[in-house]
Amino acid sequence: MKVSVFVSPKQGVLDPAGQATLGSLKSLGFDEVSDVRIGKYITMRLEGVDAEQAEARVQEMCERLLANPIIEDFKVEIEG
Amino acid sequence: MKFGVVVFPGSNCEMDCYHVIDKVLREEVDYVWHQETDVSRYDCLVLPGGFSYGDYLRCGAIARFSPVMEAVADYARGGGLVIGICNGFQILLEAGLLPGAMLRNTCLHFICRFVDLRVENASTPWTNAAEAGQVLRIPIAHNEGNYTVDAGTLRELQEQGRIILRYCAPDGTVSEESNPNGAMDNIAGICNEGFNVFGLMPHPERASEAVLGSTDGMVIWESVMAHYRGRG
Numbered sequence: 001m002k003v004s005v006f007v008s009p010k011q012g013v014l015d016p017a018g019q020a021t022l023g024s025l026k027s028l029g030f031d032e033v034s035d036v037r038i039g040k041y042i043t044m045r046l047e048g049v050d051a052e053q054a055e056a057r058v059q060e061m062c063e064r065l066l067a068n069p070i071i072e073d074f075k076v077e078i079e080g
Numbered sequence: 081m082k083f084g085v086v087v088f089p090g091s092n093c094e095m096d097c098y099h100v101i102d103k104v105l106r107e108e109v110d111y112v113w114h115q116e117t118d119v120s121r122y123d124c125l126v127l128p129g130g131f132s133y134g135d136y137l138r139c140g141a142i143a144r145f146s147p148v149m150e151a152v153a154d155y156a157r158g159g160g161l162v163i164g165i166c167n168g169f170q171i172l173l174e175a176g177l178l179p180g181a182m183l184r185n186t187c188l189h190f191i192c193r194f195v196d197l198r199v200e201n202a203s204t205p206w207t208n209a210a211e212a213g214q215v216l217r218i219p220i221a222h223n224e225g226n227y228t229v230d231a232g233t234l235r236e237l238q239e240q241g242r243i244i245l246r247y248c249a250p251d252g253t254v255s256e257e258s259n260p261n262g263a264m265d266n267i268a269g270i271c272n273e274g275f276n277v278f279g280l281m282p283h284p285e286r287a288s289e290a291v292l293g294s295t296d297g298m299v300i301w302e303s304v305m306a307h308y309r310g311r312g
Contacts (some may be wrong), residue, residue, distance in 0.1 A: 012184070013228060014183055014186070014226070014228065014262065015183075016183065016184045016185065016186045016187075016188050016226070016262070017184060017188060020188055027127040029187070064139070065141060065145070066137070066144075068138055068174070068181050070180065070228070070229070070230070071181045072184060073230060
């Protein structure tokens, strides 16, 4: 089972790398960009669990290790 | 007084801490490997700087699950003295032994230089040898020292005197200009509610001998030794 986890800076939390990239995009003429947030994209392969179990396990992985709830949000996608 | 310097894979300031405790403070000191599970024989634990576990995922995120960290957490909850320096501070944050988290420096690069720090609370185990308002000159060396915490907790830290060190100008003025990394409220060091756990980004072990350009870091070591001896 393939799992994708997207970790991103929480709204309201300063993202210095995103801000610098926003500035750079604007200097290249991409004036339509109004916000850039830079996070992490984590892929995992899980064995021996069904989709429902995987959902719960990955949720726990995110809460305990993969994301820091003080500064980050996460989103999980599970593919059959 | 017996110090334990906790060593994680990727720590790189443990020898500096060991050297200062052994040769400058002339106190007992051991390295404590990250696999150890008993830290009860120490009077103070030092979590040194470095790049534990390569700082993969987030600084300190993997180190906090080292076997030794469960023992460190028990030790801290029991009132034991724990100081986390730089990466050690980041590990204490990830472990929840101190509140908040670290973001990347606003300037987006690694900063390695002396900074001025104002002692905000001089009645803690870590600063009793200083005077409130005293300015210490101690180096920082980090990429993620931009401290952040929710507004409610920040207020608690302020009201309870748990902000111990703030980045300032040489004359002690705290301002945006004297903030090297964007840290909220210029925070350089904080304590837990019991004041037995102290995390700070500056490196007192790099400012404990005249040959290194500053001995201001000695205030921290002398304070914790005085605190220990005062308690008997």
